Amino acid sequence: GDTWKYLVPTSEPNAAWRGTGFDDSSWSLGQGGIGFADGDDGTVIGSATSVFMRKSFMLQDIETVMEVLLHMDFDDGFVAYLNGVEIGRGNVGFIGVPPAFDQLASGSHEANGYQGIPIDLYNVVSSVWQSALIEGENVLAVQVHNADPFSSDLTGNAWLSMRFATNDI
Numbered sequence: 586g587d588t589w590k591y592l593v594p595t596s597e598p599n600a601a602w603r604g605t606g607f608d609d610s611s612w613s614l615g616q617g618g619i620g621f622a623d624g625d626d627g628t629v630i631g632s633a634t635s636v637f638m639r640k641s642f643m644l645q646d647i648e649t650v651m652e653v654l655l656h657m658d659f660d661d662g663f664v665a666y667l668n669g670v671e672i673g674r675g676n677v678g679f680i681g682v683p684p685a686f687d688q689l690a691s692g693s694h695e696a697n698g699y700q701g702i703p704i705d706l707y708n709v710v711s712s713v714w715q716s717a718l719i720e721g722e723n724v725l726a727v728q729v730h731n732a733d734p735f736s737s738d739l740t741g742n743a744w745l746s747m748r749f750a751t752n753d754i
Contacts, residue, residue: 586627588614588640589614589615589617589628589640590612590639591636593636594686604726605724607639615627615628616628617638617640617742618658619729620660620696620739620740623696623699625658625699633739634686634687634731635688635728637728638726638729639724639725639726640724640745641724642725643721643722644718645720650714650748651750653672653711654706654746655743656706656743656745657704657705657727657743659675659696659705659742660693660695660740661733661739662675662684662690662691662694663675663676663677663727664677664678664728666724666725667709667723667726667745669726670716672709672713675694676691677690678691683728690731691732696742698742729741
């Protein structure tokens with residue numbers, strides 16, 4: 586339900602969109618999830634092959650982060666990036682290779698949340714998030730892809746959760 590910046594691309598966006606420092610001021614603003622049909626989207630877009638989403642967040646003390654989890658409700662495929670570093674992928678392309686804006690997902694995957702089914706959970710490898718997180722502004726970027734250009738629906742809804750160490754005993 587947070588506010589995201591998003592783009593329904595008609596051409597390949599600048600690769601810098603995945604990381605910090607990218608100027609997303611021309612992108613649309615909308616409540617997550619973003620997509621169309623099924624009634625599970627906070628922001629409804631028109632029919633699309635893909636949607637690209639960005640959410641900035643502040644982190645003051647990275648030394649206290651103990652674990653990072655990505656929760657992703659999607660239809661049909663996605664790739665998620667933390668400050669430009671891939672942290673999760675489902676049903677599209679090959680690990681480490683960003684899919685083109687018009688690449689189709691490799692198969693159908695229905696969003697789970699609106700059906701009352703637990704959404705997919707990705708435990709981000711500690712060496713990956715430790716190299717990606719920075720103190721200050723961070724960016725979670727997600728690209729969501731349909732399996733068919735004439736698909737009846739598309740959903741992208743992401744949550745990034747962190748477990749922090751405390752001094753409480």
